[in-house]
Amino acid sequence: MTRTSPKLQPYSQECSECPIRHRAVCARCESDELDLLEQIKYYRSFEAGQTVVWSGDRMDFVASVVTGIATLSQTMEDGRRQMVGLLLPSDFVGRPGRDTSAYDVTAATDLVMCCFRKKPFEDVMLRTPHIGQRLLEMTLDELDAAREWMLLLGRKTAREKIASLICIIARRDASLQLQASGGELRFDLPLTREAMSEYLGLTLETVSRQISALRKEGLILTQGKRQIIIPDFDLLLEETGDDSDGGFLV
Amino acid sequence: MTRTSPKLQPYSQECSECPIRHRAVCARCESDELDLLEQIKYYRSFEAGQTVVWSGDRMDFVASVVTGIATLSQTMEDGRRQMVGLLLPSDFVGRPGRDTSAYDVTAATDLVMCCFRKKPFEDVMLRTPHIGQRLLEMTLDELDAAREWMLLLGRKTAREKIASLICIIARRDASLQLQASGGELRFDLPLTREAMSEYLGLTLETVSRQISALRKEGLILTQGKRQIIIPDFDLLLEETGDDSDGGFLV
């Protein structure tokens, strides 16, 4: 399923100049830094379900998601799996200063990533401090998201977990698309029931049951297996167990 | 276990001069930077149980733990609580670029922190890039720890959670004290049963029961309520559910 060669992606519309995060950074970029990054960047694409790297394998690049969704997961010896990262377009993977992956990185949907070989990337980082600063900000954001996620895993009920996940995806989806809010929200769930269960620390049967329950109560509507419509976002938010006064948007 | 297990890596000695993280940084410090940091640092101490800041409150400093243990927790409206950070000596709290705390910060034991007012600290950061780099490394470490924690919360059984927590504390404790391992490990649990339950996403009754179970099976010995002796660390490790081949050092 090689539809478009990654080389031909109209990536420039995002922001061809700034590879770290495709938005918001470029104001600080200077042209010689950009040249350096341009020279070392390359694209890779994956089909839904493919593994990008296995935990423990050598990973000699860092990357950011261009399109699609990637996940980070940990697996226990007996096969229990927990997702620990969900990467949407513009998110970053890889750790400067470490050369093996600590997690399984998987394409949840068809996926295009913009990669930089680690060594040259680190060289550029040394020369251009704002890249490090940006990376620090992003890492702090991820840490906050991870902590919110810990609350979900440790203390929320299955119903609250499902409502939370739907809200999280709706929000990120909406923010990516600058969607006009006001009425209903409509979007595709980009995850299988199984992937959702790995995100939430549940079984896929429980995920399915809770989605059915929310549908029966009218809190969400569904079209097909994947499309979700949220008639009243605030109503759904009340089911998440989160503070009603605006919590985090991740 | 004739020699020090790789799982019990010692921290390098503390370094009173370097406030960011007491180990490992100072090689890169230069005296004028240190002077700057010296000038803006101050100490605060707290008794066990005291709250350092509440979630949502103004927090105009960043800090690192000097002695004792601090925790970060999130609370839901109905009172359910989840710990999301456990700060041992040399760990860092606070987020440059944000002026309210996202979490309740609490002294789990008597606590001394070395604080820096946020604004001057940020100024120093701008001037001395290696502080930002160090902070990035530390944040990445914390993110890895958070992800390990997510696996624990989402997928481990109560028994595995307890075994994991005891191992985590034993390791960090051992590394702080350069403890000669080889035989048994002996240390104080610095957390109440309730704090442990908040860490693990359990109730305190379950924590108590599981500790009793491990004791009855001889995997741990206890003296009083708090002191723990681990006769065979590897045996306890097998109860954590983690991969046997060396996992993370946090």
Place this chain on the structure above:
DNA sequence: TTCACGCTTTGATGCAGATCAACCCTGATG
């Protein structure tokens, strides 16, 4: 058209951990 395969839904049952409720230490205090 039929088949097969991957994903999803739904039902029946079991169990780990929550909940509710006593009771037990141990050290501080008058």
Place this chain on the structure above:
DNA sequence: CATCAGGGTTGATCTGCATCAAAGCGTGAA
């Protein structure tokens, strides 16, 4: 020395989610 309070333990019961099992889609291949 008696009392008290703040942990900590242990027991009985309940329940939310896991587990086991089967059947229902929807899509693409034959």
